[in-house]
Amino acid sequence: MKGLFITFEGLDGSGKSTQLKNIARVLREEGFETVESREPGGTEFAEKIRSLVLDASLPITPTTQSLLYFAARSEHVDKLLRPSKEAGKIVLCDRFSDSTLVYQGLAEGKAVEELWDLRQINSYATENFVPDLTLVFDGRPEKLIERRMLRGVSDRYEDMGLDFQHKLRSGFLALAKLEPHRIKVINAEGTLEEVQREALAVIREVIAKETQDVG
Numbered sequence: 607m608k609g610l611f612i613t614f615e616g617l618d619g620s621g622k623s624t625q626l627k628n629i630a631r632v633l634r635e636e637g638f639e640t641v642e643s644r645e646p647g648g649t650e651f652a653e654k655i656r657s658l659v660l661d662a663s664l665p666i667t668p669t670t671q672s673l674l675y676f677a678a679r680s681e682h683v684d685k686l687l688r689p690s691k692e693a694g695k696i697v698l699c700d701r702f703s704d705s706t707l708v709y710q711g712l713a714e715g716k717a718v719e720e721l722w723d724l725r726q727i728n729s730y731a732t733e734n735f736v737p738d739l740t741l742v743f744d745g746r747p748e749k750l751i752e753r754r755m756l757r758g759v760s761d762r763y764e765d766m767g768l769d770f771q772h773k774l775r776s777g778f779l780a781l782a783k784l785e786p787h788r789i790k791v792i793n794a795e796g797t798l799e800e801v802q803r804e805a806l807a808v809i810r811e812v813i814a815k816e817t818q819d820v821g
């Protein structure tokens with residue numbers, strides 16, 4: 607297989623990190639080589655940027671936030687994501703470019719057609735490295751918030767209230783509508799097993815297509 611780059615997106619508490627770990631384990635058991643990573647982060651340097659950008663005690667502008675995410679992403683793509691995909695692995699990443707478009711763009715009040723500047727800098731930072739598949743774990747913020755409260759930790763964005771969470775949800779759904787071939791919406795309100803089943807079915811379709819194309 608040529609390698610695949612799959613991103614997991616959604617609101618905080620949508621369960622994407624849990625699903626990523628579980629799905630990676632299932633794929634490994636089936637004999638696939640997987641790489642698990644996350645954004646911001648994934649390399650030593652990018653993890654340092656992560657601790658800065660998510661530190662809620664240091665107020666910074668949305669532009670500063672975006673540029674830090676892009677800097678971290680550039681390192682991550684160059685040092686880990688692209689080489690791993692090129693080595694034929696299935697690369698699973700918790701958040702990527704769509705998070706920037708939503709958190710620093712749509713949820714900050716931009717319209718979909720006003721994202722051109724973020725898209726341009728993102729292309730520069732990633733040298734046009736685009737996911738083969740993006741899963742958006744979607745659910746009502748009121749429902750997902752309960753899971754986050756049970757966990758009891760928060761960061762810069764998790765404290766911004768229900769209204770912001772609704773904007774995030776609409777943002778991810780708007781991107782999914784724009785790119786239905788790449789971005790698939792998964793119902794995140796089910797049990798862990800139900801959500802995993804739906805996500806794995808979509809991933810298996812993409813793997814099957816990839817294998818067919820190579821064959």
Ligand code: T5A
Nearest residue numbers: 618619620621622623624645675705706709753763797798
């Ligand atoms: N960000 C990131 C930007 O603003 N711009 C960017 O460009 C990028 C890349 C990252 C923050 O950075 C922002 C967005 C984020 O706010 P983070 O700490 O990595 O912060 O947090 P998140 O990405 O939001 O991920 P989390 O790990 O905090 O949440 P998840 O992945 O949504 O949820 P998860 O899997 O940890 O699950 C939460 C809890 O729910 C339970 C789990 O066991 C866990 O306790 N759970 C379920 N319970 C019942 N039923 C289910 N189906 C469940 N699924 C999970």
